[in-house]
Amino acid sequence: MTALLEAQHVTKVFGRGLIKKHRVLALEDFSLSIAGGQPTIIGVVGESGSGKTTMARLLLGLEAPSEGRVLYKGKDLRHLSRAERRACLQDVQIIFQDPFEVYNSFYKVDHVLTVPIAKFRLASSERERQRLIEEVLQTVGLRPEETLGRYPHQLSGGQRQRIMVARALLLRPKLIVADEPVSMIDASLRATVLDNLRQLNEEFGISLIYITHDLTTAYQISNNIIVLYSGSVAEAGDVELVVGQPQHPYTELLISSIPLPNPERRWSDEIPVTSGKQVRGYMGCKFADRCPQVFSLCLEKAPPLFQTDHHRGVACYLYQDCASMRPEEMGGLFVQRAAPWSVKAQAG
């Protein structure tokens, strides 16, 4: 079966400057395949500059890859026909980070819901349009009468983000790419938006790529996880394994830095600040300059993914005894399992 959306050996380099070329390698040799049939949630975590947003933009066709290609149902995103492009736009939706910037403050919030209905001809009458809008708003737990007819500034960040979830749902997509959907929302409302996202996956069978810097929410919501560091995959696989017993030194650092809401378990010692600047033409592991366990091989060439477990790959020479994998084999690590959650948000 052809995958719904597939990235094949995608590399993205951003160039800057006319005379002195300044090149930034945002994403390097990244492959990922999303099947249409099995709804899954893949968490993508990494710090800023790790390439996670670039990955999202490439998958959505908002950015053209420098090398490699992104396929929608087996066809390159850049060579889709008008009709295919349209189908792709409907099948793959995005939820952006900032629930403040996606709205045009001169329009009422209804605008973001009515425009897609008109563009994709989802409703044949005014009444049907209204019904569709009210239905999706209720699905995400908003009261239509309190939401519609308002201007963006009259709603909270959480409400605005939920309207975005509703908008994505309106188009009944097969995949939603959510780029930091809850990072600007308060804790008490964050759980609601996360729950909405889970619900999309559970009830409507929509796959989700959940991009975040917050490992805790990624752990809560995902089945599988990809940890990106500086444009490359550091560790990937079953979320329980990666978060439960991290193996890559970067994942370990990341997990130990999470501020746990438990005053009994505070951070240990201060960790050193490193510059994180690599010399041009450097070919080794990108984490080497921050890695506490670095050795000579790390500086010579970048490590491939080593399969340390049935459901986990780690790009680190500490595990070089394990079988190495090609980037496109990463998808084979992912577990197919039913959504593990049981507790739902209390009715609003």
Place this chain on the structure above:
Amino acid sequence: MLEIQDLRVYYHTMQGPVKAVGGVTFDLKAGERFGLIGESGSGKSTMALSILRLIKPPGRIEAGEILLDGVNVLTLSEEQMRQLRLAGVSLITQGAMNSLNPVMRIKHQIVDGLRSHGVQMSGQEWDDRVGELLEWVGLRPDVGDMFPHQLSGGMKQRVCIAIAISLRPKIIIADEPTSALDVVVQRQVMETLRRVQQDLGASVILIGHDMGLMAQFADRVGIMYAGRLVEEGPVKDIFSRPQHPYSQLLIASLPSLERKGTFQAIPGFPPSLLDLPAGCAFYPRCPRTLEPCVVEEPVLRLVGPDHRAACHSLLVIPSDSEESRSKSAKRQRDDCSA
């Protein structure tokens, strides 16, 4: 050290007064790290700005006292206030790193604050002073010659900490200082802030909504809801034995790395500050609503040693006399040990 008495700050809008801070009382001890937790719109940033008297119209401090070492900040002249800012109380805001002037070298921006507070030095001394401050916050002294765009977010935030401590203030107010940073960098910046605070012996008011960060950093925390302090106490007590239903739900809503799928959202929405419910502001969302909640606003009462909460559903303890306070504290201690 710092005492805040029944502070009320309203923003006067066309629709009526927005009660951003509706009667908050707490005090900050010397050398203490106090965490002020609240969602957006709970009045926590307004609190920070009012301590520095930086509230701009239509906002106004309506009532209350802010006593800094016994002096009411609200009665100071504008010039005295200007002297107090940075030298006595400094502020690190959420987007502090974006407040750096993009066309000015870092060292000039650090020197700027010192100069306007009357510090005079020779050229070499300035460079030494700047280098010292930068090293203090974990940066190389040559960062002083750079421009903000040459620095990462974490480095810029460190520069802001360096500016904030340049006059050795007694109180540092940090309003979501790391919300734009990565976890690892966040940890490094917070550790630097803690080290600098301990070196200075200053108190810190950390404002934010990240409960994890509060648990890691603060000694004592206060939880705000709809412009009021609903609970306040030692960080360990608040996290292990939260008393106010809002605190309990807030802590239960935290996603955990240990258990999966156990977090719950708090039903409903925060109330509009324009139109607060009579009585307790939380009662429409509260699972433990009682009769008095609807009509009477609860006040903070002792519920444990140094631990206060404002909720009618908690033990009704007379809070007027000091004697009954200590009695109830003792009773609570006995309860806890039992």
